[in-house]
Amino acid sequence: MNLHWILSILVFSPLLGIVVLALLPKTQEKVIKAVGLLATVPALLLALAAYLHFQWGKDLADFAVSVPWIQFRGMGTQEPVFSVYYELGMSGFQMLLVVLTAVVATLSAIAAAKFVKKEWKGYFMLFLLLETGMLGVFTAENLILFFIFFEITLIPTFFLIGKWGYFEREKAAYSFLIYNGLGSAVLLIVIMILFGKTGTTNIDLLTQMMADPNVPLSSDLKLGLLIALLIAFGVKLPIFPLHSWMLKVHVQAPPSVVMIHSGILLKIGAYGLIRFGMGIFPEQFKTLATLIAVLGVINLLYGAFLAFIQTDFKMVLAYSSISHMGIVLIGLAAMNEAGVQGAIFQVVSHGLISALLFFLVGVLYERTDTSLIENLGGMAKGMPIAAGFLLAGALASLGLPGMSGFVSEFMAFLGLFKELPWVAAVGTIGIIMTAAYLLRAVLGMTYGKAHREFTGVLDLKGVEFVPVVVLMLLIVLIGVYPSVLSAPLQTTLETIMLGIGG
Amino acid sequence: MGLSTKTGRCQALLGFDKIRVVPGTARRGIVIMMENAWLIPLFPLLSFLILLLFGKRLKEASAYVGILFTLASLVYSILVLFERFSEPTYGTNFEWLTIGDIHLTAGFEVNQLNALMLVIVSLVSFLVHTYSKGYMNGDERFPVFYAYLGLFTFAMLGLVISPNLLQTYIFWELVGVGSFLLIGFYFYKEEAKAAAKKAFIMTRIGDVGLFIGMILLFWQTKSFEYSEIFKAVDAGAVSGTMITLTAILIFIGAVGKSGQFPLHTWLPDAMEGPTPVSALIHAATMVAAGVYLVAALFPLFQASKTALLTIAVIGAFTAIFAASIGLVQTDIKRVLAYSTVSQLGYMMLALGSAGYVAGVFHLMTHAFFKALLFLAAGSVIHAVHTQNIEEMGGLWKKLKFTGPLFLIGTLSISGVPLFSGFFSKDEILAAAWEGGHPILFFLALIAAFMTAFYMFRLFFMVFTGKPRTEMKNVHESPANMTYPMMLLGVLAIVAGYVNTPWFGSFLGDWLVDGNPRLGHAHVEGPIWIMIAATVVSLLGIFMAYLMYYKRSLARNWLSGTGDTLHTILTNKYYVDEFYQLTVIAFTKGLSYFLRFIDVFLVEGLVKGVVGIVQGLGRTGSRMQSGQVQTYGAVAFIGLALLAVIYALTGGYLR
Secondary structure, three states: OOOOOHHHHHHHHHHHHHHHHHHOOOOOHHHHHHHHHHOOHHHHHHHHHHHHHHHOOOOHHHHOEEEEEEEEEOOOOOOEEEEEEEEEOOOHHHHHHHHHHHHHHHHHHHHHHHHOOOOHHHHHHHHHHHHHHHHHHHHEOEHHHHHHHHHHHHHHHHHHHHHHOOOOHHHHHHHHHHHHHHHHHHHHHHHHHHHHHHOOOEHHHHHHHHHOOOOOOOHHHHHHHHHHHHHHHHHHOOOOOOOHHHHHHHHHOOHHHHHHHHHHHHHHHHHHHHHHHHHHOHHHHHHHHHHHHHHHHHHHHHHHHHHOOOOEHHHHHHHHHHHHHHHHHHHHHHOOHHHHHHHHHHHHHHHHHHHHHHHHHHHHHHHHOOOEHHHHOOOOOOOHHHHHHHHHHHHHHOOOOOOHHHHHHHHHHHHHHHHOHHHHHHHOHHHHHHHHHHHHHHHHHHOOOOOOOOOOOOOOOHHHHHHHHHHHHHHHHHHHOOHHHHHHHHHHHHHHHHHHOO | OHHHHHHHHHHHHOOHHHOOOOOOOOOOOOOHHHHOOOHHHHHHHHHHHHHHHHHHHHHHHHHHHHHHHHHHHHHHHHHHHHHHHHOOOEEEEEEEEEEOOEEEEEEEEEOHHHHHHHHHHHHHHHHHHHHHHHHOOOOOOHHHHHHHHHHHHHHHHHHHOOOEHHHHHHHHHHHHHHHHHHHOOOOOOHHHHHHHHHHHHHHHHHHHHHHHHHHHHHHHHOOOEHHHHHHHHHOOOOOHHHHHHHHHHHHHHHHHHOOOOOOOOHHHHHHHOOHHHHHHHHHHOHHHHHHHHHHHOHHHHHOOHHHHHHHHHHHHHHHHHHHHHHOOOOEHHHHHHHHHHHHHHHHHHHHHOOOHHHHHHHHHHHHHHHHHHHHHHHHHHHHHOOOEHHHOOOOOOOOOOHHHHHHHHHHHHHOOOOOHHHHHHHHHHHHHHHOOOHHHHHHHHHHHHHHHHHHHHHHHHHHOOOOOOOOOOOOOOOHHHHHHHHHHHHHHHHHHHHEEOOOEEHHHHHHHOOOHHHOOOOOOOOHHHHHHHHHHHHHHHHHHHHHHHHOOOOOOOOOOOOOHHHHHHHOHHHHHHHHHHHHHHHHHHHHHHHHHHHHHHHHHHHHHHHHHHHHHHHHHHHHOOOOHHHHHHHHHHHHHHHHHHHHHHOOOOO
């Protein structure tokens, strides 16, 4: 069977939904929501099929597609001087991110159907475009294509925040656009230099070429390019001090968008650092390893300490994201199997956990019109099930064994303790602080005396159970049986380790 | 035959296909019970899941679900224990997580210590399940309570059959969560909320020690397996400094969990949880996990004199420190809580003095008599609806079963001869003396005096004299509460006879059998130690008798002239206040400082970036003025710049 077109269908299937939506009248609320939700399903099914394909022992390379796309010819020559291919592919790592994206996107569509109160048509069209962008980012096999998809994610996000967000939504949207735009510009420069120097943008080819000592790039230039990548993806991750835009987005964007943003979009930063930073420039990454470890610890502690004094639960989660992305950096800086695998686990794990927590924030906000910790005090009485899931989500986030957060945190630290034990030891303060700020916030909201009677406050019901239960089950599955993630990752890890030469 | 193929298929289904018997323990005979010991923790897990999903519908019937499943665990544990008497250690592993060429395993192991712990944990848990049916009757979150009990029991049983450090850590954290949920069971009470949070965070401080120690040890020995670690330590593959460092780090984990100084303050606060929980978690099982951890890793600790000394000193100090606080507390549960802290200190002192058997022995007897005391205290609270002993009195006649049972527990913990606590405490004192710690020995002896004193102070104030407040409807608890207490009462008396200097040290012989690293089965101390222990215990009881029964000694006789000592003790040496002023204040201060940075520096950066972008934009738009001269100038400057760059770099970035 020819599987080459599967990925293209997977990536572009949400666009079909856009076409259908375009033909619908604005007022058909129910139909619009249904179409928006259904349009995410083909990608989800195909992503799961790809996972099963791997589990049945088949090669993910079956999905790779490569056709000539854009070519520049010199005057009078037949051979193209520069050619860009349309190349999609999947390694185990990419497949996991695609599955994560597809799952979170579908659940986010459910959240949107519940929580978005106006102009559903526009919302879902932008949302589906965003999904295509994300899926493309994780399957693109060359830098130009990656960049195009990367930009496709920016624009819908900008509008989704700016139009459907809370009170200061426009400010948040601009802040998002400026920072990410600058990041993109830096990224584009890196891509163009690489393209100009080597004549290709194929990621695997570039990885091979950079390992070759005869490549026409001095090690200084490589280091410069890596630092540029670190900045470009550091904005996205985000790395301190490039984080302030994402605080605004976390607070101002609608919950269904934050699920995507915190769950997937931030992960593009981690993906870029791993695939391009560490993948293409392993030597230079090594020279920066200590710096990255220190940055990771700063992220971890800075986010944790600031989360400790926030009054708005959304801000707690925003700083918590910064803190948790520190674990990704810590794992990467270790540059051994344990560390890198921990970082990748953290990417997936945090995607699931933050999606869960932000969905619950949406639930709470819908009922109470607030996300201030103080105002919500004692809500476990009125909505015990939601409170229970909130607590379980917080426990997952603080790295409770048996849930996904622990496995990733454990491996990241395991890795770094081998290479830089002192830096890692300082980082473990973050483990304590994470428990402190999450319990402070969650117990502040759920335990204690109810300060305020919320009239008509209802517990989780109906379709709201779907995202909560699905995410929780995945979190526990990874925590109890981490092989579901580690098995697909082994080849990717081998490739990376080969590059590092360790 | 039929049975064994069935188990084989079952194991294959569960991924146990890579079965590997622990090296050096060849299988003899059929070990059908031990082979399936992994079922033991699964019963309460099942109970947890069932109650979580269907608790609302089951209502009061939830209790039976919980009781039946823990009974299954108990029966199975006893069968395993009996099988372990005649068969060698059994263990098996399967692969859990692959990291490159590191293969981490999960599994279980039934050695002597684990088999004993299985029985202790499942027994106390079963009794507490039964007792709670009466105690928690009428609570609207009754099924939730039983669900949490199931979760905790699962984690605790999982902890005690873990064959490696990583798995131990996993269950270690899970018992912490079970404890956290149950302390905060009355979630609407501010005190319960604070206590639950405090318990979680303070034990987590210790857990980080364990976490670091475990990882450092892994990179030294390339394994989390206990057997591999001991092998590496024996072979001298780990440097002395590293052994000391990792051993002390792991001990910090035990300090947190077992409420040892300076991480003890969460344990008395944990009394905010329902009383059966205090009996199960904060007396008999979880808090003893720290002691269990040190015992399980004993060969590692034994390789470092410094580590052992640290344990002994912390243990002895905690024993006397907590006992002195216990002298003045007026809340019945808090007195018992401080006595728990103090008794755990004893166990640590034993282990630190190389008295492996003494530590484990006291762990066992303490589990029984302290669970008894807590359940009896719960029965008292159930009857009089207060925890303040100043408001009680004269309950002996009204509580026909609870009174005598409480007395048995009190006699046992006070170390009165012939009760179980006497034998195990004697074993500890002998170990401390023989271990060459005379100062620690005397500290422990003084603590024993204090224990006898404050326990009988408690007993006399609650059960004798006249009621100090009006109490209506005081009645004995129902049978499902008294029966578990009676069973524990019997155990609190007889459990000591498994290891006595008079009739033989069965427990000790069995515990160290085939494992010379664990030291002697029995430490033969000088005879005067036993006499001294008896004397101080009786002296303590006598003083309590004079002060609280006869009242021939004034109650402020001890504090004498000033009230300073009394104030310090009632305020628990101001440890909480000290933490408030240092650690917590520092954390808050640092957080606010970082917020200052976030608001001014980072936001400043943002403004700068925005300013530059806007500035560039404005300049750019001003350039679009339609004046050809400007365009020409810009083009020329650009060209010149390019030429300069070309001249300098040769046209290429390198």
